[in-house]
Amino acid sequence: MKHRFLGTSGLQISEIAYGNWLTHGSQVENDAATACVHAALDAGITTFDTADVYANTVAEQVLGDALVGQRRESLEILTKVYWTTGPGGPNDSGLSRKHMMESINGSLRRLRTDYVDVYQAHRYDHATPLEETMQAFADIVRQGKALYIGVSEWTADQIRAGQALARDLGFRLVSNQPQYSMLWRVIEGEVVPASREEGLSQIVFSPVGQGVLTGKYRPGAAPPAGSRATDEKGGAKFIQRFLRDDVLERVARLQPVADELGLTMAQLAVAWVLQNENVAAAIIGASRPEQVAENVKASGVVIPAELLARIDEVLGDVVERDPARTAESSPATRPW
Numbered sequence: 001m002k003h004r005f006l007g008t009s010g011l012q013i014s015e016i017a018y019g020n021w022l023t024h025g026s027q028v029e030n031d032a033a034t035a036c037v038h039a040a041l042d043a044g045i046t047t048f049d050t051a052d053v054y055a056n057t058v059a060e061q062v063l064g065d066a067l068v069g070q071r072r073e074s075l076e077i078l079t080k081v082y083w084t085t086g087p088g089g090p091n092d093s094g095l096s097r098k099h100m101m102e103s104i105n106g107s108l109r110r111l112r113t114d115y116v117d118v119y120q121a122h123r124y125d126h127a128t129p130l131e132e133t134m135q136a137f138a139d140i141v142r143q144g145k146a147l148y149i150g151v152s153e154w155t156a157d158q159i160r161a162g163q164a165l166a167r168d169l170g171f172r173l174v175s176n177q178p179q180y181s182m183l184w185r186v187i188e189g190e191v192v193p194a195s196r197e198e199g200l201s202q203i204v205f206s207p208v209g210q211g212v213l214t215g216k217y218r219p220g221a222a223p224p225a226g227s228r229a230t231d232e233k234g235g236a237k238f239i240q241r242f243l244r245d246d247v248l249e250r251v252a253r254l255q256p257v258a259d260e261l262g263l264t265m266a267q268l269a270v271a272w273v274l275q276n277e278n279v280a281a282a283i284i285g286a287s288r289p290e291q292v293a294e295n296v297k298a299s300g301v302v303i304p305a306e307l308l309a310r311i312d313e314v315l316g317d318v319v320e321r322d323p324a325r326t327a328e329s330s331p332a333t334r335p336w
């Protein structure tokens with residue numbers, strides 16, 4: 001497993017991270033979740049990403065339990081704050097000082113740790129002054145509850161504004177966590193250049209396009225039983241944008257590229273996002289340990305320029321590149 005520096009900081013994270021969105025506490029039983037975490041550790045993954053909102057805080061607890069007995073100093077634990085947790089009261093969401101201070105304490109308790117390595121703003125909060133949010137992050141760092149601060153799905157302008165305030169307060173933003181895959185490249189035009197300027201790396205989620213880039217979904221065919229597209233707990237909603245016949249037909253044509261590299265389609269997808277030098281890590285999820293063992297084989301893979309060009313040619317105009325799609329991910333009002 002290779003490691004990469006996170007932004008311009010001195011922190012290194014495994015270039016493949018393990019995440020438990022849509023799995024722990026919801027899709028996957030706790031024993032299976034623990035087995036997946038241990039498989040990640042066995043494969044050399046040291047970076048684990050979660051959020052307080054996943055399964056309404058249960059995912060953090062499952063991850064904390066699964067990591068009991070591990071040397072804390074050898075791990076990088078990342079979590080997030082913004083979306084609604086608890087019963088959904090007026091202060092149970094957003095990036096207000098009150099919600100952030102209460103949320104970091106809850107996350108540390110559930111994760112069974114005194115600190116997280118990276119604490120991330122899960123979205124941009126249009127309802128709270130940015131100054132209030134960044135001051136709260138500064139205080140969380142000074143209290144030793146988080147070592148580094150990141151954001152998720154912020155626009156280029158939001159990253160620049162946040163970083164300017166962070167500098168004034170004595171810390172820096174080191175990462176952004178966006179969706180990124182062969183099919184979803186909206187960060188390339190504006191967010192990545194701004195991140196390079198401001199010293200942030202990307203920690204990307206859904207590198208396999210919610211599973212579509214595995215090739216298991218076929219045009220004109222019903223989704224396989226037990227797949228994410230059939231999961232009514234949340235998975236089906238997120239994958240719908242990719243379940244179009246024109247997309248699935250293009251994805252199927254990537255199989256010869258994967259074969260030429262000796263990779264599975266999923267490994268090709270993960271390796272592809274890691275070719276972007278601004279990407280520090282690709283987050284993978286799993287419902288079975290063997291999925292972890294397979295996906296980590298993408299670490300260290302170099303895709304030749306001619307094959308990258310062929311991928312672009314095959315996918316053509318089904319790739320989403322509009323930078324405006326990033327702004328759409330942050331609600332204009334509080335999420336409750």
